[in-house]
Amino acid sequence: MTVNELNIFIEEGEGYKIEFKESLSNLSKELVAFANSSGGRVFLGVNDKGKIIGYELNNKIKSQIQDIANNCDPPVNIQIEKYQNIVIINIKEGLDKPYRCSEGFFLRVGANSQKMNRNDIIAFIQNEGKIRFDELFNDKFNFKSDFDNNSFFHFLKLCGISRSYKAIDVLKNLDLIKQENNKHSLNNAGILFFAKNPENFIIQSKVTCVLYKGIEKVNILDRKDFNSDIISNVEDSITFLKKHLNLSYTIKSIQREESLEIPETALREAVVNSVIHRDYFEKGANVKIEIFDDRLVITNPGGLPKGLDPSEFGRISVTRNPILASLMLRAGYIEMLGTGINRIQMALKNLKLPKAEFNYNNFFTVIFKRIVSINIEKNKEFYSEIFPKNFALNFALNFALKGKRLDRIIKILESIYTDKFTTGEEFAKNIDVSDRTIDIDLAFLKKIEYIEYIGPLKTGKYYLSEKAIKKIKNTKRNKN
Incomplete structure (x- = not known):
């Protein structure tokens, strides 16, 4: 660090990645806050007003600082350096969030290290992908009364699994069931696939399909809410699309072949992606499939999963709900994890149709142009x-x-x-x-x-x- 760089830091004052401290008091709070956020620096020997008061660094102080970092749970990775009469503690963003100290969990908010309450911690862990919705078990599920054998047998048929095996044994092998106090419970993935009424346990599990007149959300011509098991929801949604999308015809030899204006391969990939990659922690919204005269829009709650950079979209697979994805793969609804986007674009390209558009902020949206618009x-x-x-x-x-x-x-x-x-x-x-x-x-x-x-x-x-x-x-x- 140069003198000029130090002067800039001091002049700009404390911020999201900068903390000034006069002593080691409450240092652990700052360390975990930076580790839980995007990393940062603690300038030891600078007061809140940006005045340099200095701090001596010797082996004893260095050992104390390292002990404070190691006593965090998990330990925080730091680097200590001295510049002139200031001690600078560099904290990298943690790879094993959330981090806590003896005082609790802290997060960097602006120029402050703010303590997280219970709901903050839950939301933080969810956002970091440490808790996966499809892995959570639901104790309200009653296996005897809520389990749908028809959905289960249909799944076995799709997977090529014999019906001679006991359902509980199959579910155990698929990591979908647990037993406590002589009671069997399914996790959320199992409920979405095999509950008689998934919406009773996961209210946000339904898929809403809407046909509009024109190009605005004004006049509804048809609407269906599908709230069955996840595979039935996919198939019912495809049926809705086939009913309302136009057919095109090609003559091959002496036979006439008909196909949808948007290839079914692309539609299936988009619908399946919407139900397995959505953020099920978001209870206020469902998967929506909307047909307008000029476009088809498929939207699901949740943008890109944590850990997937926008520049890597379509090339690298990061799955928000890995059990759901695995079950869909077994059932033949996914050919290979991470290939869905390319399959959509290739299906459109083969028919010389425009590429699908993808938007991902808080919601993930796929937009297909229809024939009139094209x-x-x-x-x-x-x-x-x-x-x-x-x-x-x-x-x-x-x-x-x-x-x-x-x-x-x-x-x-x-x-x-x-x-x-x-x-x-x-x-x-x-x-x-x-x-x-x-x-x-x-x-x-x-x-x-x-x-x-x-x-x-x-x-x-x-x-x-x-x-x-x-x-x-x-x-x-x-x-x-």
Whole structure:
């Protein structure tokens, strides 16, 4: 440390990573607070006002400081150095949190070392991943009345395990059951898989699926809350998606094959990830699957698990609920841990669809673009010249248009709006389709009152209606 660096530390004063002390009193409190936080430094020989009063470092003092660190539980890793007449104690962020001293557990909050109460300690341990929700046992579970044999037998079938084994023996081997006072209890992973009513024990276990009209959360067309075992919730959610997502068709040889607009492989990976990686300690929110006209959104409580850096997302696997993940792997719902994100993106890439978007703060969100949105995105340069993108999108959604027909009709409206082409023949010639196709499109636009024909049959032309002009102006105004 240079003189200049020391002067900067002294001038800036105490903070999240800096503590000034005149003596060794209450040093253990500062050590565990820094170890429980992001590490820091204690400047011994500096008072609270930043005045250097000095502190002598000899072998006895050095031994005392080391003893204080070693007497913490677990011991705190420190390095002691002397600079001029100041002793500097460097504390690294602990690898085995939480740390405590004889006075309790402390955490660095701003420039202070704050003592944690019981709830603080529980929350801290949860956030550090020291307590895993799926490993916790629930003593309220009554094995005789609450265990669902049908769910259990279905799981055995998926795993290829014989039904001849006793359920309790299988559950023991899977680390899902314990026995105390002649009573068997399941942990939370076992409850999510094999309870008759998991929601009775884990209220946040259900999955909510919603279909909206349009692109906002205003008009609900369909909603289902699934609160069965975790595998049934996944399958019921996939059924809901299949019911409401569009089908596309391809001709292979003489047979017609149908597939979802978003590949089922990607959907399954996203839904399974949402139920096994969610933060079940968060009781105020469920997994949500929301279908809009332009997108599909899957959201689960909990961002990235503790220990996973955002730069490593999609490449390194850190599992928040390892037992749930292991059971899903056994049941064939996961091919290999840590490959889900890549499988989603590859499934979309194989069909030349846009990548899924991932957001992770307090919630983890996957966003899939739907066909109407994709079609408009490909033509965004054209739409932005005359009609804002949201005009084309709203038009497509309101009248259930997509693909080439949507392109044609937007081009017809744009041509009339700019007075470029105004007759049926001109449309057919410049858009390169048959007269009959253009006649059908024009009839549609007249029916929805977006255009009107004015003048004699042979010399008249098409104009935008007041209704259409108003819509265009409104979207232009909203864009700006």
